[in-house]
Amino acid sequence: MVSMTSQRHPGVLSRAPAEQGRGRRGWVWWAPSWGFVVGAVVLLGVEAAIAVGLTGGFVREHVGDVLVVVLVYCVVRCFVRARTGVLPLAVFVFAAGVELSQKLGLIETLGLGDVAVARAVLGTTFDLSDIVCYAVGCLALFVAEIVARSTNPAAARQGTAGGP
Numbered sequence: 820m821v822s823m824t825s826q827r828h829p830g831v832l833s834r835a836p837a838e839q840g841r842g843r844r845g846w847v848w849w850a851p852s853w854g855f856v857v858g859a860v861v862l863l864g865v866e867a868a869i870a871v872g873l874t875g876g877f878v879r880e881h882v883g884d885v886l887v888v889v890l891v892y893c894v895v896r897c898f899v900r901a902r903t904g905v906l907p908l909a910v911f912v913f914a915a916g917v918e919l920s921q922k923l924g925l926i927e928t929l930g931l932g933d934v935a936v937a938r939a940v941l942g943t944t945f946d947l948s949d950i951v952c953y954a955v956g957c958l959a960l961f962v963a964e965i966v967a968r969s970t971n972p973a974a975a976r977q978g979t980a981g982g983p
Contacts, residue, residue, distance in 0.1 A: 852896060852897055853897075855893045855896040855897045856893075856897045858893040859890060859893035859894045859897060862886060862890040862893060866883060866886060869882070869883045870883070880948075881948070884948075884949050884952035884953060884956070885953075885955050885959070888910050888914050888956035888957050888960070889959070889960060891914065892907065892960050895909075903968055904964065906964075907957040907964065908957070910953075911953055911954060914950075914953040917941055918942070918945060918946075918953070919945075921941065921945040922945035925941070926941055
């Protein structure tokens, strides 16, 4: 049963209190988190600083790719809470899909080759090391979820990773 409002956040869809104690609660549900909003904004600033301030090297080429999956995770996690491991895996699949679209030349196929925003968001050059960096970032997210769950008894009872 879904209630039309949440006690913590009026106007936000959430599970009804009667349903909270029964069985599995599904894979994903609505749970806004301002801690992840702050994390996403900070990471966006760090990514922008890396993009503007560095022209090459290990940080721009690899650390930025690790951080971008953490940024995507934080953006999704602002609105969605999922069972441990689901979001890091989903973020990895998404990031690898974007990288694969670069290999397949999707931007040119869609006629977006001249659109600067599309080229910046989707990228234009396939690099297998990017996928390795995405995997490292998502593995770190998975480990962070496990640690958060083991140190937060409420999250362990709910079957989800805790947030900031």
